[in-house]
Amino acid sequence: MAAAQAQSLSWDQGLRSDAPERYTVVRGDTLWAISGRFLSHPWQWPEVWQVNPQIRNPHLIYPGDVIYLYDCNGRPCLGLERGQGEVRLSPEVRRIPAREAIEPIPLDAVRHFLRDHRVIEDPEALDELAYVVAGDDRRIISGAGDRIYVRGDLQRGLRYGIYRVGDRYSDAATGELLGLELVSIGRARAERSEGDIAVMELLSANQEVRNDDIVLPLEEYELVSEFLPRAPDHDVDGTILAVPGGVRFIGRLQVVALDRGRRDGLETGHVLQVEQQGERVVDPRTGESLRLPGTDAGLVMVFRPYEKVSYGLVMRAVRTLEVGDRVHNPRRGMEVAQQ
Structure with a gap:
């Protein structure tokens, strides 16, 4: 492979001060975590590992590979040693089973969430x-293996999801209703219909199915397994709306709902910085109420944007995050702790 030059990074900017010269990839690593050993901002790995930004995640890394730093015409580059010989990371794509490669982020957390929300x-x-x-x-609650009766236009033989309304997502400033969260209760198959009443067999249920629960075709959303993390190309300023499940305090690898979506330009892979609001204090001379500057508290990567809201995964949290914390374009001028 050809060498990939880190065009936007220099030896004294962008790299961690304690970056190792070499690192051996182990099972369970992610591209984000590996990059965090070398880069101040792990989400900038495409700027180091590929030249062409149009190519989606071309670097495929495996347990046992060795990542190392080397000089590339006066700039830092990352090289890759495989089992036989030495190669350099490049924008070439190799077709191999995805399960063998190191994942970009912990995808299991995202997959489980998308199945249920x-x-x-x-x-x-x-x-x-x-x-x-x-x-x-005449049961009012049902479980797996039971039959239920559903009112609506359903197709015989198809599988459906059963949902219950969760949080109502609203804009705190304007009051605009941004969407309704639906939480998965189970899955069922339509057996037959008489008029607008369908008989369904419950195939699975993680809670008791109740009257008035919603029945919808299963959402056909293919999880993008090759995220290209990047900052939004325009200003984004929003807040953490909620944590599905009702948790208030938030840590790393938890999913959060954001009050910005596709209409605000958010896309899968966009990285946002979380900022906690500064304390309000009283000026000792004037008696004025003052708001102290906010504190950078973490990073969130968008993995499922809707029109008005988005779901994101907390990739870094240097302090406990909270509902209401601000999210905005990441700042690049500060070295961050490895995550």
Whole structure:
């Protein structure tokens, strides 16, 4: 492979002061974590490991590979040693099973979340969706293996998700309703219909299915497994809306809901800095109420943008994050702790 020059980084900027000369990749590593050993900002790995920004995550790294620093025409580059001989990272793509390569981020956390959560962007459409009207033998709650009756237009033989309304996402400043969170209760298959009443078999349930639960076709959303982390190319200023599940205090690798979405320019892979609001104090001379500057507290990467809201994964948290913390474009001028 050809050498990849770190065009935007120099030896004294962008690299961690304690960056190792060599690092051997181990099972369980992620590209983000490996980059964090070398770079002050791990999400900048595409600027070091590829020349062409149009190529999505071309570097495929495996346990046992060795990443090392070397001089590339006066700038730092990352080299890669495999089992036989020495190669350099480049924008060439090799077709290999994804399970063998090191993941860009801990994807299991994202996969599990997407299976169990989704957003309705038009809450007014909620009344038009199919819903559970009864359980077998007049039960008001049902479990896996039971039959349920659903009112709505369902297709025989298809599998559906059963959901319950969770959080209502609203803009704190304007009051605009941004969407409704739906939490997965289980899955069912439509067996037959009479009029607008369908008989369904419950295939799985992680909670008891109740009357009025919502029935929807399973969401066809393919998880992007080759994230290209990057800062938004325009200013984004929003807040953490909620933590699905009702948790208030937030740590690393937790999912958060943000009050910005596709209409605000957010895309999969966009990295945002979390800033905690500064304390309010009283000026000892004038008696004025003053707000102290905010404190950088972490990084969030967007993995599922909707029109008005987004879900993001906390990739770094140097302090406990909270609902209401501000998110904005990341600053590059400060070295951060490895995560």
